[in-house]
Amino acid sequence: MKIERIEVRSVGPPTEQFSWSDDLPAQYATNTVLRLFTDEGVEAVSGVWNATSFGYEKYTAEAIRHIAPILIGRDPLQREALWYDIRPRVFPVPPQALASIDLALWDLAGKVAGLPIYQLLGARRERIRSYASTPMLEDVPAYLKFVADLLAEGYTAVKFHTWCIPDRDLELCRAVAREFDTAAIDFMHDAENNYDRTSSLRVARELEELGFTWFEAPLPDWDLDGYRELSRSTSIPILPSGNWYMDLTTFNEALRTHTWGSARTDVHMMGGITQTQKAMALTQAAGVNCEIMSWGYSLNSCANLHVMLAHDHCTFYEHSVPQQPYEYGMHDVIRSDSEGYVHAPTKPGLGLEVDWEAMEAATFHQFAIE
Numbered sequence: 001m002k003i004e005r006i007e008v009r010s011v012g013p014p015t016e017q018f019s020w021s022d023d024l025p026a027q028y029a030t031n032t033v034l035r036l037f038t039d040e041g042v043e044a045v046s047g048v049w050n051a052t053s054f055g056y057e058k059y060t061a062e063a064i065r066h067i068a069p070i071l072i073g074r075d076p077l078q079r080e081a082l083w084y085d086i087r088p089r090v091f092p093v094p095p096q097a098l099a100s101i102d103l104a105l106w107d108l109a110g111k112v113a114g115l116p117i118y119q120l121l122g123a124r125r126e127r128i129r130s131y132a133s134t135p136m137l138e139d140v141p142a143y144l145k146f147v148a149d150l151l152a153e154g155y156t157a158v159k160f161h162t163w164c165i166p167d168r169d170l171e172l173c174r175a176v177a178r179e180f181d182t183a184a185i186d187f188m189h190d191a192e193n194n195y196d197r198t199s200s201l202r203v204a205r206e207l208e209e210l211g212f213t214w215f216e217a218p219l220p221d222w223d224l225d226g227y228r229e230l231s232r233s234t235s236i237p238i239l240p241s242g243n244w245y246m247d248l249t250t251f252n253e254a255l256r257t258h259t260w261g262s263a264r265t266d267v268h269m270m271g272g273i274t275q276t277q278k279a280m281a282l283t284q285a286a287g288v289n290c291e292i293m294s295w296g297y298s299l300n301s302c303a304n305l306h307v308m309l310a311h312d313h314c315t316f317y318e319h320s321v322p323q324q325p326y327e328y329g330m331h332d333v334i335r336s337d338s339e340g341y342v343h344a345p346t347k348p349g350l351g352l353e354v355d356w357e358a359m360e361a362a363t364f365h366q367f368a369i370e
Helices: 059-065 079-086 095-113 140-153 166-179 197-210 224-233 248-256 273-286 298-309 356-361
Strands: 003-011 027-038 043-053 127-133 157-161 186-190 214-216 317-320 341-343 363-369
Touching: 003 059, 003 356, 027 059, 027 095, 027 298, 043 095, 043 298, 059 095, 059 363, 079 095, 079 273, 095 273, 095 298, 127 186, 127 298, 140 157, 140 166, 157 166, 166 186, 166 197, 186 197, 197 214, 197 224, 248 273, 273 298, 298 317, 356 363
Parallel strands: 127 157, 127 317, 157 186, 186 214
Antiparallel strands: 003 027, 003 363, 027 043, 127 341
16 A cells, blocks of 8 residues: 555634633634545545644644655555654654644554554553543633533533633632532643742642642643652642653653653644654553643544543543534544543544535645645
């Protein structure tokens, strides 16, 4: 089998936009969709998302333009060889560009085998608890109503994206603890890399008292000393954002030096499933949970779900809420059930069918390599 053609499109869905901190404008969430064609008639697809201020982005697609020609005429089942050949050398390549290719190769492998990807990876389980991952809302009452609605839908865990202002964030967390049973519901707080070390410790100690499940991204990911100091000073698991670790060497060094209470990464930051599987092996060997991100559109979220289902040291699937904006352009979507679980896709490969007519309608940039 040989790769004959690759199509790439930048999609800007006409949906609601969100922010995750007070100093961040509403974000344009671009869905970069890759479609791969072979000489044997097998087609594959992938999607990677990116969030930018002030407009949709083309740079992920344009980065793919400069590495996709390497794949033409190659065997798509030789994933390790292909990943090696597209790897960054002299200058960095956006990890989403690498991931778009790798995810399409895994989708194709699943379709050739007639199996969902998680089964190719080992199939540790067929469902996983999900948590609702919120956008930033207007005020505390809005959050409390949002949580009540989510619990009524069946969610048993909620992660807050907030204003990322310590005093204001703590006001929300205290209100949540008063309103809901933190022993029965898992609550997490994500500060999006916005605190300093002093405020991080103050918030961590109060979240510990309030019974929160974890504290995510209090500091910039590069502040490894700060994360180590914070992890030693509190019992609540401290997680990085996971957005800044794009190579296994740096990721493993953070594990080796006991930087986090739990690790965090995903298939986009690691450049695909091929590398994320190796990151999962490193975390398992270190005896550390790895809470994989899965924020974003259905195709990229689904790719992360497959990795989660192949391992038992990731405890939650991250479900972007409200769901509908992230389901644009899909016939198949991922939804939590009434008990707060998401289930494995049953179709081969990624297991989700694309609505190409809708994707085409929202495409603002596209090209083909052959």
